Amino acid sequence: KNEVEQSPQNLTAQEGEFITINCSYSVGISALHWLQQHPGGGIVSLFMLSSGKKKHGRLIATINIQEKHSSLHITASHPRDSAVYICAGSGNNNDMRFGAGTRLTVKP
């Protein structure tokens, strides 16, 4: 059983649409990371959250600790946002557990 569940697996949007990717996690995870992986493979850390909400440009990440749920939102999506978005939980043992990733395609 994966301790980090992510949805949807694939997502196609039109340029300008508001996008939401969801992540649920299990007990023992104390912080949630959102990562972006572009074609070509490099991984960039977008956010790390243990409570509340964070915003960077058009990207917003929220976390609800009681419900063990996090969301990544992209406002005014653009084709350059096309990538795989991965949520990951860091646990009390300092290990990392990853979701399966969401492949986002934003069409012009």
Add this chain to the structure above:
Amino acid sequence: EAQVTQNPRYLITVTGKKLTVTCSQNMNHEYMSWYRQDPGLGLRQIYYSMNVEVTDKGDVPEGYKVSRKEKRNFPLILESPSPNQTSLYFCASSLSGEGINQPQHFGDGTRLSIL
């Protein structure tokens, strides 16, 4: 420039021939980690290190060794590589050794093919 550097970026080798993938970071980070990424399985943690001389197994440590003799370096060693270790490998680091509730910085990845 702050970075995590992995070498080599690509390697094709044969079963049983020992290899080492190097990882170096210039940010004085305490925490370092190795991951592998496979289609359908996503990213999985191999080993991690909270600080110098402190290493722990992740989800998939079998067939791998690591060492952390210096803060900046965290090499991944495959003593006797096998085809099931063909994968894309990432090294990452983060600031704190007291818990990895810190953003991670990733290397560019090493694509390993074991024939």
